[in-house]
Amino acid sequence: MTGTQLLNPISGEVDADGRLVSADDALARLHERAGGRKDELLAVPAIKTLALLSIKLQMKLSRAVRVADDNENLELWIEIDPTPDKAKLSIISWRVLPDVRRAGYADNPVQIAHDNVMKFDPVGRLVRATGDAAHGLVPPDFGRDGRALLATLFEAGEGLDMLLSSLSARKATSACTLKRISDAGLFHVRGRSVANGYELLFERLETPGHPAEPPKESPAAGALFGKNLAPVLRQPLGRIIANAETIGSELQGPIRENYALYARDIANAARHLSALVDDLGDLEAVERPDFKAARDNIELGDVARRVAGLLALKAADHRITVHTPSEDILVPAVAEFRRTLQIILNLVNNAIRYSPDGTHIFIDIATVDSEAVITVRDQGKGIDPADQEKIFEKFERLGRSGDGGSGLGLYISRRLARAMGGELHVENAEDGGAVFTLRLPNN
Template identity: 50%
Template sequence: MTGAALSSTPVTGELSRDGHLLRADDRLTKLHAGAGGTRGGIIACPALFGLVQIVSRLQMRLARALIVSDGTDNFELWVEAEPAGENVRIAILSWRSKTARNPDPSAKLPWASVMDETMTLNFDQALRLVRATGPVGDVIHQEDFGCGARHVVTRLLGDTGDIYLRDMEKFTAIGRSSTGLNTNNDTLLWGEPETSSSGEYTGYALYISSAPTGASVGYKRSQLVDPAFVFGKNLTPILHRPLSRIIANADTIGNELLGPVRYNYATYARDISNAARHLTALVEDLGDLEAVERPGFTTAPDRIELGDMARRVAGLLALKAADHSINVKVPDEAMQVNATAEFRRVLQILLNLVTNAIRYAPDGTEVSLDIRAEPDWSIISVSDQGSGVCAADRERIFVKFERLGRSGDGGSGLGLYISRRLARAMGGDLTVGDAEGGGAIFTLRLPR
């Protein structure tokens, strides 16, 4: 199965609230079958199953970047899911292949009798051993290649390996610790997840080093764990699950889905849900911050249409706008402006801009998304009818953690900073100015 950068026609399907695949396009059917699923059975891709469970519980439309496997290849999908009565409808808008590297069975391995320097074991996204470098000696066998981490680590470390496997399977960094791999020497083991330039997990690197007792062992900077990396890439996915459960349970109580409760209890539950959503947004911001500040961060170019992007954002934020009686105006469907930029990142920027406009514009006003084409640029702008941004603050507003003196409004001061970094990583820019008739206008320029 091959993957396209962006599906011209979405791949669609419908699942029951408990994850059974009720209907699917051919491509989704093949993915399900390749991953071991049966006709009408529970979807065989855990990431899709998890998204369906969340949408079913929250009864909200959600969009996520997911990584799935058909048993042979890995794929990165951008999926939109929405409630459909008792079921959940999904649309896969982006389908990019992330094929695992296959080891060369004829490769010659560097054999050694003693480990006196660092050995590196590289596992792919499915935690299969694909490469071993350094003095592997009698530690790694040819038949280990292609095997899962559980097989390799258990063979090397026995029952002790379970401690490390738990971290590897969660793509969590392993701090340096002693192992029983070599009784004659002090053996140290540590590891860290590997990521792509866009911050997605691509595999795991496990390091093993042995040296005489008391001798110092040198480590490369890349083998040390950066605290920002630990939070951005390790705690972010770990925190998402409990926060999602808090939101789901609080919404169940607050909306009285399981029966009536006292009014003040329902109010408390809604407060808990809102606080958990706020914390979720902060966690996502910190994860994005780590990604965009990583040296060499790049984005994947897709062919996108800005009018379509505007309408998607308006749909995703329709309920939030309705809560404030704000009308979100979008371009006419007949007007099209194409651009070259990563679909997921442009959607992220626009969601941030429109959310801010709804948050700070007066109730009952209008937020407009407009598109136009220039010789070198494709442009989409978001304007509101609020108080605007004074000239002195138009660069300051893009500074990390800057909130222009606002407090208690739920913002982190990271959204605009991250959005501008993403825009520039895609070869464009994000600026702010005065909207016609008052208010602020944020302009996103992207390469044509």
Template identity: 45%
Template structure:
């Protein structure tokens, strides 16, 4: 297959550019300029004119770009009082501040914005309840209850207050959501009743959903029944992505965030060796999260009826995005990624996030196995009814026998030093096939490897 780029695609065949929103922050994170929608979200979350940006995920990415002094590109999900927004953020820093260019903007209402929802099945049936939504920073965004709540719980007094300032445990200590468990008894400020708390972590880090039911009478003893089995293998085999994975992500995410804060010396001076230890902890945490993601993806793709969305994608744009996400990892080993030119475009049919997932896996593998100071190429090609992107490296290459085993589940090919799961290429090829395409490899010992993702043409 020809690995040279082919960008001669008629303009009429290229997808229309999505609307972009510009944000300008100074070096302290204060908002200098933003479009009307960003300003609206900033003020809705308690931000002030000229104050620090009140969208914490965008603020963290901007500060990271300033610390590194380089351009960063990331997918980000931000949250307003009643909406979740998936977007792509390009950060460019300079001596005066940082510019954020936001694209791929997709809004969807949070559950409260779509109307009242019933209590979860885990909450005891009760006419007296309070439902709260709390953002990732632990601030109350929304309260719903059929009761007449005390004055302290009026909307203007509650919105954006820390949840611990208004809810306490039975012993009077401020509630800490990350450390409590379902069924804990709590009290509301200004209310004499006792409540039972049931909490759930929202997907993609949206915060928390809390249900407070008025504490019921102690349950009457029930007739003894046979205990459930200690190990239900069949049930566990189908609950990793929906229950076990999310439960693991929360504590690991907190470990990573705290380690990065320590390693980055954000709270003050620290000895270099301790900062290095913190960096090792954060790196190990990210490795564990990657393994969790692999296992969740494995469960999803092997489920009956799994399919990928069919939507227009631009392989050139996705190649540039993947290269941007891994630019720092490559720079650590002086590896240069030759990405498609900014004006290149190659339309195809696939699922945006799945194509990006495959390219990140291919580029990540190339960086892991390529020698320091080498080159990695991203090349485009197309035919009458197909389009492809190839990731080529200068690594040790693969024998014919290794190529036959490469896409097998759990296959490591003897490369145990990088701590990988042996699932990345297996998952990537299954995703390519689900998008009615394929993932192939060309290689020889000592001649590097060329992985090619082929998709139907737009």
């Protein structure tokens, strides 16, 4: 078929699970050629995604969809009309696209000149690492200063010095030998300037009696929860939360009250699990021996206001008012912005969780003894002096349960504070509430 508009639209129905429950011949054949079977999940992802989106939004959609069919690329125009439990598809056009000119296709493969490459942008930040050169790197390393990163990855020496100077000057360098700290791997490394940055080409050397072999996992990489497992868990958990919330909020019509409560319980439990997954990922990161935080120039008042903004709705739910510092007060600090935000979010979140409804939370900032200080004070019952160190221990819940906490937040926050050259501690205010104080270097 090479024509455009169809005389009779091709129809089909997809249920809320993504199963193709009925289809005209052309759609059924497309589904089969993509590996699908009768009454199974629609095997054409682009159409299935659109159908499920339409059911979720309960809105009529009308879009061009590109799909691959045998050796042809097709552009279909699909109109979708949803009901609460299924989407009615109507394909009104079936256009075969001319040969797509995208580079990288089989008839014009892109030559990959070198597999083991680290690439840096014009200001020297790591933007890409491939093959063996990516060994031991974690997502936060991307965007970090390349020189600092290389200095932590490879043993110091003349070769590294030469390479770092060349990276700074963006000059080509002849091959030098570097030894990777994590697996003692030896590499010949060459650097060269490219149009939008700088590139290092790695070639692993075979040492006598120590042939080149796949890199062993470092202790940090061995525990791959945060890097590998957490993303896999987050997606289904996100789906559980979204679906349970949809059911619980009765968006698609009223249900029995106890069922709505069950759905909210499911959403809350999944949200708790999701937070735990995040915490465990962070825990793994902060316990890495080489964990380092970036040094950004930040302003603590700005951090405080962002936190208050992010948690405004949650506080409002409990009629709690979060007071932030005046914009006239500026307290600069040197710390990783994202991590500082994470710590303060955790403290204010705890304060909301454990304070009585209708109270106030105060976030104050100051410069004290050449340090930047931010405090979070609540009007709760405070923390027993005997527990004030205990609460920073791993999995310490002080006997609480069922409130959504994992017992990791404060432990992680203190580790983060220390990694940034600061400290986090708690004491009680005179009127009884808890006062958490985060100190950070300001130069």
